[in-house]
Amino acid sequence: xxxxxxxxxxxxxxxxxxxxxxxxxxxxxxxxxxxxxxxxxxxxxxxxxxxxxxxxxxxxxxxxxxxxxxxxxxxxxxxxxxxxxxxxxxxxxxxxxxxxxxxxxxxxxxxxxx
Amino acid sequence: xxxxxxxxxxxxxxxxxxxxxxxxxxxxxxxxxxxxxxxxxxxxxxxxxxxxxxxxxxxxxxxxxxxxxxxxxxxxxxxxxxxxxxxxxxxxxxxxxxxxxxxxxxxxxx
Numbered sequence: 001x002x003x004x005x006x007x008x009x010x011x012x013x014x015x016x017x018x019x020x021x022x023x024x025x026x027x028x029x030x031x032x033x034x035x036x037x038x039x040x041x042x043x044x045x046x047x048x049x050x051x052x053x054x055x056x057x058x059x060x061x062x063x064x065x066x067x068x069x070x071x072x073x074x075x076x077x078x079x080x081x082x083x084x085x086x087x088x089x090x091x092x093x094x095x096x097x098x099x100x101x102x103x104x105x106x107x108x109x110x111x112x113x114x
Numbered sequence: 115x116x117x118x119x120x121x122x123x124x125x126x127x128x129x130x131x132x133x134x135x136x137x138x139x140x141x142x143x144x145x146x147x148x149x150x151x152x153x154x155x156x157x158x159x160x161x162x163x164x165x166x167x168x169x170x171x172x173x174x175x176x177x178x179x180x181x182x183x184x185x186x187x188x189x190x191x192x193x194x195x196x197x198x199x200x201x202x203x204x205x206x207x208x209x210x211x212x213x214x215x216x217x218x219x220x221x222x223x224x
Contacts, residue, residue: 031210042118042202042214043158056211091157095210102148103212105157 002026004106006092012112013082021077021109025094032075033103034067035091043091049075050097082113117141118205120215128223133190135218137203140184144205147179147186148212152200161188161201193222
């Protein structure tokens with residue numbers, strides 16, 4: 001079946017603009033994660049959903065970051081009033097619930113804030 | 115101190131050699147550990163995971179876990195140029211929340 005998809009793949013925003021990044025997880029995957037990966041670094045956890053419930057948002061760097069998954073499938077990560085330090089690749093991953101299940105990553109959205 | 119530490123490399127090995135990648139972690143509550151491979155410009159893909167002390171083998175790959183020493187390693191036997199990538203070690207700290215290291219860049223020369 002299809003893997004995790006993300007859109008857009010690339011986004012250029014002017015400082016101060018709002019952006020919305022979309023993630024379509026693998027069908028049937030209950031858990032969905034967002035990570036931020038800066039150049040030369042490993043992915044950093046942002047937030048985690050189990051179905052539509054956001055169980056952990058401890059990694060969101062500021063209140064400018066907001067994520068939702070209203071129907072338990074597609075998720076959107078929104079960044080308000082973007083700053084240059086928000087420039088990174090935003091990765092979405094999904095997995096089956098529970099256990100040390102594999103997280104399948106999407107191709108990511110590369111955000112560049114000018 | 116980061117929760118998961120890796121040497122950034124690059125680690126250079128000749129084709130056919132064994133590549134040894136190492137990782138240490140600070141949270142003793144971590145139960146499961148994952149090795150991901152990430153090619154430049156691509157997303158991470160899982161190689162294997164381990165949650166019991168000892169060795170776990172899968173083809174050319176062997177993961178090793180020592181919880182007393184808080185140490186995880188990945189051995190790649192018969193390294194190929196196609197194995198050249200960044201290898202990310204991750205610890206599951208609970209609720210599947212993964213904490214990643216910065217990754218080790220592996221270069222396999224023909």
